Amino acid sequence: MSIVSVQPRRKSRRDWTPALLLSPAFLVLIFVVLVPLLFSLYTSFTNYRLIRPDSLYEWIGLRNYQRIFTDSKFWAAFGRTIIFLTLALNLEFIFGLGIALLINKITWGQRTLRTIMMFPMMFSPILVGYQFKFIFNDNIGLLNNALQSLGIGDGAIAWLVDKPLGMFTIIFAEVWMSTSVFAILLLAGLFAMPRDPLEAAKVDGCNSWQVFRHITLPFLMPFAFIAMTIRSLDVARAYDIVDVMTGGGPANRTELLWTMIARVGYDNSRMGQANAMAYVSILLSIAFTYYFFTKLIAARKYMGGAE
Amino acid sequence: MASKTKKQIGKVANWILTFVLMLVIGLPGLWVVLTAFRPNREILAKPAIWIPEKLSLDNFGKIFGYGVDQIAIPVPSYFANSLIISLTSTAIALLIGMSGGYAFARFRFKRKNGYFLALMLSRTVPGIALSLPIFMVWSRLGLIDTKMGMIIIYVALNIPFTIWLIDGFFRQIPKEMSEAAQVDGCTRWQAFWKIEFPLAKSGVASAGIFAFLTSWNEYALASQLTRSTDSKTLPVGLMDFTAQFTIDWAGMSAMAVIIIVPALILTFLVQKHLIAGLTFGGVKG
Amino acid sequence: MAEILLKDVVKNYGKLEVVHGINLFIEHNEFVVLVGPSGCGKSTTLRMIAGLEDITGGEISIGGTVVNDFAPRKRDISMVFQNYALYPHMSVRENLGFGLKIAKQPKDVIEERVNEAAVILNIEDLMDRTPAELSGGQRQRVAMGRAIVRHPQVFLFDEPLSNLDAKLRVQMRTEIKRLHQKVKTTIVYVTHDQVEAMTMADRIVVMKDGHIEQVGSPLEVFERPVDTFVASFIGSPPMNLIPGEVVMRDGRLHVAFNADQSVPVPASLADKTTEGQKVIFGFRADDLMPDGHAVPIMGEASGLRLTVDIAEPLGTETLLFCQFAGVDIQAKMYNPRMVKPGEVMDFKCALDKTHLFDAASGKSLRG
Ligand SMILES: Nc1ncnc2c1ncn2[C@@H]1O[C@H](COP(=O)(O)OP(=O)(O)OP(=O)(O)O)[C@@H](O)[C@H]1O
Numbered sequence: 039m040s041i042v043s044v045q046p047r048r049k050s051r052r053d054w055t056p057a058l059l060l061s062p063a064f065l066v067l068i069f070v071v072l073v074p075l076l077f078s079l080y081t082s083f084t085n086y087r088l089i090r091p092d093s094l095y096e097w098i099g100l101r102n103y104q105r106i107f108t109d110s111k112f113w114a115a116f117g118r119t120i121i122f123l124t125l126a127l128n129l130e131f132i133f134g135l136g137i138a139l140l141i142n143k144i145t146w147g148q149r150t151l152r153t154i155m156m157f158p159m160m161f162s163p164i165l166v167g168y169q170f171k172f173i174f175n176d177n178i179g180l181l182n183n184a185l186q187s188l189g190i191g192d193g194a195i196a197w198l199v200d201k202p203l204g205m206f207t208i209i210f211a212e213v214w215m216s217t218s219v220f221a222i223l224l225l226a227g228l229f230a231m232p233r234d235p236l237e238a239a240k241v242d243g244c245n246s247w248q249v250f251r252h253i254t255l256p257f258l259m260p261f262a263f264i265a266m267t268i269r270s271l272d273v274a275r276a277y278d279i280v281d282v283m284t285g286g287g288p289a290n291r292t293e294l295l296w297t298m299i300a301r302v303g304y305d306n307s308r309m310g311q312a313n314a315m316a317y318v319s320i321l322l323s324i325a326f327t328y329y330f331f332t333k334l335i336a337a338r339k340y341m342g343g344a345e
Numbered sequence: 346m347a348s349k350t351k352k353q354i355g356k357v358a359n360w361i362l363t364f365v366l367m368l369v370i371g372l373p374g375l376w377v378v379l380t381a382f383r384p385n386r387e388i389l390a391k392p393a394i395w396i397p398e399k400l401s402l403d404n405f406g407k408i409f410g411y412g413v414d415q416i417a418i419p420v421p422s423y424f425a426n427s428l429i430i431s432l433t434s435t436a437i438a439l440l441i442g443m444s445g446g447y448a449f450a451r452f453r454f455k456r457k458n459g460y461f462l463a464l465m466l467s468r469t470v471p472g473i474a475l476s477l478p479i480f481m482v483w484s485r486l487g488l489i490d491t492k493m494g495m496i497i498i499y500v501a502l503n504i505p506f507t508i509w510l511i512d513g514f515f516r517q518i519p520k521e522m523s524e525a526a527q528v529d530g531c532t533r534w535q536a537f538w539k540i541e542f543p544l545a546k547s548g549v550a551s552a553g554i555f556a557f558l559t560s561w562n563e564y565a566l567a568s569q570l571t572r573s574t575d576s577k578t579l580p581v582g583l584m585d586f587t588a589q590f591t592i593d594w595a596g597m598s599a600m601a602v603i604i605i606v607p608a609l610i611l612t613f614l615v616q617k618h619l620i621a622g623l624t625f626g627g628v629k630g
Numbered sequence: 631m632a633e634i635l636l637k638d639v640v641k642n643y644g645k646l647e648v649v650h651g652i653n654l655f656i657e658h659n660e661f662v663v664l665v666g667p668s669g670c671g672k673s674t675t676l677r678m679i680a681g682l683e684d685i686t687g688g689e690i691s692i693g694g695t696v697v698n699d700f701a702p703r704k705r706d707i708s709m710v711f712q713n714y715a716l717y718p719h720m721s722v723r724e725n726l727g728f729g730l731k732i733a734k735q736p737k738d739v740i741e742e743r744v745n746e747a748a749v750i751l752n753i754e755d756l757m758d759r760t761p762a763e764l765s766g767g768q769r770q771r772v773a774m775g776r777a778i779v780r781h782p783q784v785f786l787f788d789e790p791l792s793n794l795d796a797k798l799r800v801q802m803r804t805e806i807k808r809l810h811q812k813v814k815t816t817i818v819y820v821t822h823d824q825v826e827a828m829t830m831a832d833r834i835v836v837m838k839d840g841h842i843e844q845v846g847s848p849l850e851v852f853e854r855p856v857d858t859f860v861a862s863f864i865g866s867p868p869m870n871l872i873p874g875e876v877v878m879r880d881g882r883l884h885v886a887f888n889a890d891q892s893v894p895v896p897a898s899l900a901d902k903t904t905e906g907q908k909v910i911f912g913f914r915a916d917d918l919m920p921d922g923h924a925v926p927i928m929g930e931a932s933g934l935r936l937t938v939d940i941a942e943p944l945g946t947e948t949l950l951f952c953q954f955a956g957v958d959i960q961a962k963m964y965n966p967r968m969v970k971p972g973e974v975m976d977f978k979c980a981l982d983k984t985h986l987f988d989a990a991s992g993k994s995l996r997g
């Protein structure tokens with residue numbers, strides 16, 4: 039019955055609809071992100087300074103990169119940024135997991151708790167920064183006032199100025215702001231968790247730690263990766279916090295890559311050099327995002343949800 | 346008997362932990378809100394005054410230009426700028442995001458994951474790093490310190506995440522819905538607006554709120570690309586309260602409240618859809 | 631008039647060809663069922679008729695018009711989906727009237743047709759509910775109602791009953807049949823359930839791996855399968871198929887299964903086969919009955935002695951599972967009595983109803 043076709047087959051037309059639908063998005067991003075970045079890539083090879091427009095054409099090759107790579111202050115800021123991100127992301131994951139497990143256990147008032155938990159996510163980073171600048175203020179801050187009223191310490195702890203404490207306060211603010219991303223997504227993961235494997239594991243003789251370790255946690259990991267990916271998309275918003283709280287100071291104790299870029303670019307108006315630094319920070323962000331995104335894709339496959 | 350007490354201890358511990366947690370999350374914000382209603386004298390008092398003697402709206406009146414002592418900071422025009430920039434950029438980002446999200450959710454094409462990753466990576470560029478080249482390009486185009494300039498940037502900033510969310514929401518709607526509508530006589534366009542869009546509406550709305558908040562809260566770019574009352578937004582304006590050595594805590598707190606309140610209300614409205622959208626878009630590739 | 635013609639229809643997904651040049655003519659008012667195992671291309675074929683998938687090659691025409699490049703809405707068809715695809719944000723009434731509303735029909739026409747469909751499908755009481763408030767069977771009915779209100783030329787069904795429980799499925803089967811008699815349109819119905827195909831179809835199209843294996847009325851397909859695939863796919867239990875070789879014994883062609891087991895080749899097939907040919911001998915369980923059975927065998931019969939492994943009493947009949955020449959086969963018994971496992975029984979095989987297939991190609995030798 040089925041005859042092999044000898045007719046010339048019509049070439050299936052290529053469907054241009056998705057290209058058409060995606061084109062506005064890509065056009066905007068090319069205009070706002072790609073083109074400026076190419077431009078700045080160019081300026082990172084020049085001696086461009088804002089105050090001297092003609093310096094845009096002073097080609098100096100890799101000298102900007104050489105300069106920043108030999109600058110110990112740059113490496114200090116770079117290292118601090120890595121430490122900052124690693125500590126913040128890990129703490130956010132751990133606290134987020136803890137909070138999710140905690141709220142998952144609570145039955146009464148759970149919805150309200152969940153809503154409250156989401157609020158920090160919506161705070162403007164600049165507000166978070168301000169809020170903690172106020173609370174950690176050595177003179178009139180809530181924290182020092184409370185310690186004083188309770189008679190603990192001598193009352194004037196310089197939270198934002200002191201060497202290790204300065205870093206601590208900005209990490210605290212960052213973790214305060216972003217833990218909810220993890221908590222929310224891990225909680226969603228817990229809700230989506232099927233009961234059968236849990237019960238099967240219990241029947242198989244696992245204690246509750248083993249159940250958590252071998253069943254719950256692996257199931258939650260894709261959700262953690264979603265959170266990591268979302269977070270890594272916008273890690274640099276920590277700039278806002280630091281800018282308000284300490285401005286990178288004092289004496290560069292809280293200087294991160296991003297505040298350094300702002301200082302060199304705008305305050306010292308060395309655009310070329312700032313752009314070179316900016317490229318390093320971009321590569322850093324891309325590396326973070328790419329890492330978590332591939333993890334997410336792998337985890338998705340494992341969950342059987344991939345196309 | 347022993348296990349029962351153990352259980353109860355666990356329960357109490359749970360509650361205490363939850364309470365501490367909520368305190369840590371809620372207290373800083375509440376403290377700022379409280380400060381916004383207190384006079385500077387009380388805020389700066391040493392030793393601290395814990396119970397407010399009197400709460401008033403003076404600080405708000407001050408920053409909006411009413412009352413005896415006014416402030417030289419044009420908060421109303423910052424507010425208007427923020428509102429105009431955020432609303433416009435959100436509307437445009439939503440349209441573009443719907444179109445792109447729909448493409449990802451409904452069509453098969455080559456290198457789909459690659460395009461998606463490219464979109465996401467465009468979002469990872471740190472705002473401050475992006476501000477340098479945009480500053481240079483914008484100043485050539487005359488877009489520095491204009492609302493238009495900020496709107497374009499925020500559209501670009503919001504597209505990736507909007508697409509991610511909306512893609513997730515469209516994916517939740519079975520493909521057969523639109524097919525059934527097409528068999529029922531709709532064009533693809535009609536099928537979208539009559540069937541798929543109404544079903545994804547709440548999801549699109551929460552993507553919109555997310556985009557709005559991103560624009561509303563953005564600081565790194567706005568702080569470098571806006572100058573005057575023509576385009577300065579609230580987060581940038583907040584820094585007006587810090588002079589070289591003094592900070593107007595009362596005014597700043599009042600302004601903080603103005604920035605927070607819309608965010609809180611909107612969060613409350615979207616929270617449910619947002620969780621669904623994030624997880625769905627992420628897990629079901 | 632809504633006849634459907636498929637000419638050399640090919641479908642590619644990227645480089646992968648999943649439908650390999652299908653030719654099929656469906657007459658006006660005919661109820662055609664596409665049946666085949668999972669993944670054989672039934673849905674793809676149906677969706678090409680509907681216009682939901684591009685046609686890579688060949689031609690499809692409906693009512694004499696080539697519709698290759700027509701959008702679904704231009705084809706005057708309606709379709710019932712496996713998961714019903716009811717619009718969740720509309721009431722049942724709005725679901726039914728949606729297509730007419732899109733076609734800008736006047737309000738009174740819409741109302742009249744919707745009510746008419748509601749009466750036909752017996753869903754008048756459900757009109758103001760939303761799909762979420764309906765049971766599976768009710769949703770199924772609404773989906774059919776949505777298809778019939780538009781009075782289309784062609785109905786397409788893609789496994790519409792597979793989400794229902796067994797009892798409801800049987801009931802809906804007859805309802806769809808009845809519906810066909812009432813509304814008189816061409817129906818193309820996809821299923822992988824051969825019982826559905828047998829009971830509902832005017833004509834069955836058996837598909838496999840993107841090809842059509844056989845087209846014919848249910849009885850034709852059942853009684854004269856063109857190859858071993860159709861033979862084993864259609865009918866329950868599936869046809870018994872035993873490989874053997876044609877040999878000459880006692881001056882007559884036999885199919886020999888091993889040194890001492892053989893059956894004579896039925897007279898009607900004697901000239902279609904030659905000595906030494908490798909064949910597959912096929913017969914249905916109904917045609918292998920215990921000797922001295924109440925149902926007499928028409929024509930020639932051949933005796934076999936078999937040991938019963940398992941007996942499955944089904945009420946009016948009992949299914950007997952035996953071993954024959956190393957192959958599991960089934961026989962049927964209509965005299966209700968208990969059969970013990972291991973019992974040795976004499977069987978008679980109705981030779982005139984047996985089949986011979988070429989072992990290499992699987993094609994029937996009846997031609
Ligand atoms: N969008 C697609 N992309 C690639 N291959 C596809 C696509 N849709 C279907 N296929 C392949 O085409 C073949 C036929 O699929 P089709 O859905 O028509 O099968 P079917 O006969 O309807 O099966 P079932 O009974 O399981 O519904 C299958 O091998 C399937 O894997």
Ligand SMILES: [Mg+2]
Nearest residue numbers: 672673674789
């Ligand atoms: Mg199918």
